[in-house]
Amino acid sequence: MDRRQFMAASLAAMSAATGYAMPPARRSPNFVVIYCDDLGYGDIGPMGGREIPTPNLDRMAKEGLTLTDYYAPANVCTPSRAGLLTGRYPIRSGMSRVLNATDTNVMPLTEITIARALKPAYTSALIGKWHLGCNNPSWAPTNYGFDLFYGIPYSHDIQPLRVYEFDRSGARSEWEPDYPRLQQMFYARAEKFIEEQANRPFFLELALSSPHLPNYPAPGFQNGSANAGAYGDTVMEIDAIVGRLMKKLKALGIDQDTLIIFSSDNGPWFEGSTGGLRQRKGGAGFDGGYRVPFIARWPRHIPARRRSDAIAMGIDILPTFCALGGLPLPANELDGRDLSGVLLHGARSPHDELVLFQGEEVVGIRTQQWKYVNADMYQDYFILLEHRGYPQLYDMTRPGEQYSVASLHPDILKAMEQRLSRSAERFGGLRTGPSVLEKQRSAVRHRHVPEQWEGD
Structure with missing residues (x-):
């Protein structure tokens, strides 16, 4: 049985178990994770935000699933990103604190990332912010299973900052960032990657470095948010990028083959809305630092207009993608759980805690x-x-x-x-x-x- 047959059989089995009729799988799904930086729970419409217009995210939520009780793997950046990529609590990889430009630490090369877990069936790219170590010869995301990296090594408030592009061939280029156009450049390269891979399964992490402070709204987005300042402008820019992505997938004819997940690495910092949740980024054990937006869209697979309070976390993405892609789990110890039942059928959380x-x-x-x-x-x-x-x-x-x-x-x-x-x-x-x-x-x-x- 090849991978596509396994995928179809797996979905058929889940449909039979739950009574929910799934359409036949035409191919293994593509996976796109849009990962924002410091976006607050209450900054977007689907989570109850009202200050900043987010029509594309509103539409994404109407066409898919919103998880109201989804947690980032940590309340600050580096550990959260490690947890997302490895399916493990960050303490397991030694990535429990935020790394700066002079740190020589990197995420251990032995960690199995989503990109590695999906190989060789999937081509993978990380476009945007990395922040899992850079001041070390082995820091490149291509050493962790990704076939392409285009982006910055850490947050855009850390200096010195360069934008890099390299793949597994060894070819490499770098340049000074154009801060106001940075998110648009990330999206443009992501779109090019999607076009290049449209006929085969791919995994893309589009790790936008906004709305992390300082804010640099792109031309055309300045002063667009009446009450939320430059922060609101960057959230509106993110929303527009989501709209462009959905339009591009439809134009390429792979809209129904692509699962998009939209989320954030942690709660808001000095600006942004927690949506009434207590504390903020880095704020000990309360929800304002951990609980973040989560929207999943996969037309004809994830039912539209669904909201769920099932508890979930970024560590669940790796096992979920493995399950939906018909691939085995890594042999190392995972803390994440497969959310496919929650996404596809409205099942309860697979987590006890x-x-x-x-x-x-x-x-x-x-x-x-x-x-x-x-x-x-x-x-x-x-x-x-x-x-x-x-x-x-x-x-x-x-x-x-x-x-x-x-x-x-x-x-x-x-x-x-x-x-x-x-x-x-x-x-x-x-x-x-x-x-x-x-x-x-x-x-x-x-x-x-x-x-x-x-x-x-």
Whole structure:
């Protein structure tokens, strides 16, 4: 049985199991992930945003599925991108902190990325922002399974910055970025890649570097957002890119063969809307830093106008693509789960729980109904909340994480505390340094923090 036959048989089996009639698979699907940088949950219409017009994303959501409880793998950039590409919590790859231009660390070459997992059946490109290491001879995305890289090594606020293009042939070019036109250049190269690969399965990560600050709206988008400033202008530009992509796929006749996923690497930074979620990018265990937009569109496969609160995370993309592409999972240990049932049939989440990290610290556990948070940011301190007498348990059917219900549900609290403890123990051996609790205790002993923290 070849791969296309396996794909058709797999979809037929899923259809029989769920009772949902799937159209016959003409070919293995293409995969496009549009990955924004610092886009907030409330910045776009499908997630409830009203300040910034996003008609193309609104249409994408109407033609597909919106996940309301989808989490980025981390609340900051580098670890989130590692989690997306590997299907593993970032602590497993040692990518738990944001890398800068002088870091010599890179994601280990032993990690199996989506691009590697889909080989040799798929041709893969990463266009846009990388941010998994650059100051090392082995940093190139083509060393991680991608056939093409066109983009920047890290965020567009880090200097020095160059735009690179290279493939597996060894040919390479680089130039100074034209900041206002950068996103348009990313999309233009992505479109060229899609045209080149239109007759064979491909995987494209279009990793836009907007709306990360500073904002550089492209010509034609300046001052287009009445109330959201330059940030809103860049979100409108992103929305226009989504519209161009959907139009191009239809023009090439591969619209029904292509699954598009739209999301963000973490929540908003100094600007942008969390949509009422608590905290922001880098903000310990609360949802504003982790919970991000997720829209999936695949005409005639994903039913239109569907919304689901099934919990999911960026680590799920790799196993989902393997399942939909009819390919085996990598042999290494994955934390992600196959979301194809959620996407295609409205199934419940395959996760019993999701683990939230601040760096290498386990700071939160999310189940379908409950959330337990063990850390927060206060003044200049990252503080652990256990043993302080005010445990933070939230009923996630109520928005905003505003009031702990620990006193109302002592049995749930105990169970969630045990979940977090097991996860902390499970991942503790992967640390590269002492835990936050150990560092805080050391600081107290040496009087590097105020006396009121001696209870830590």
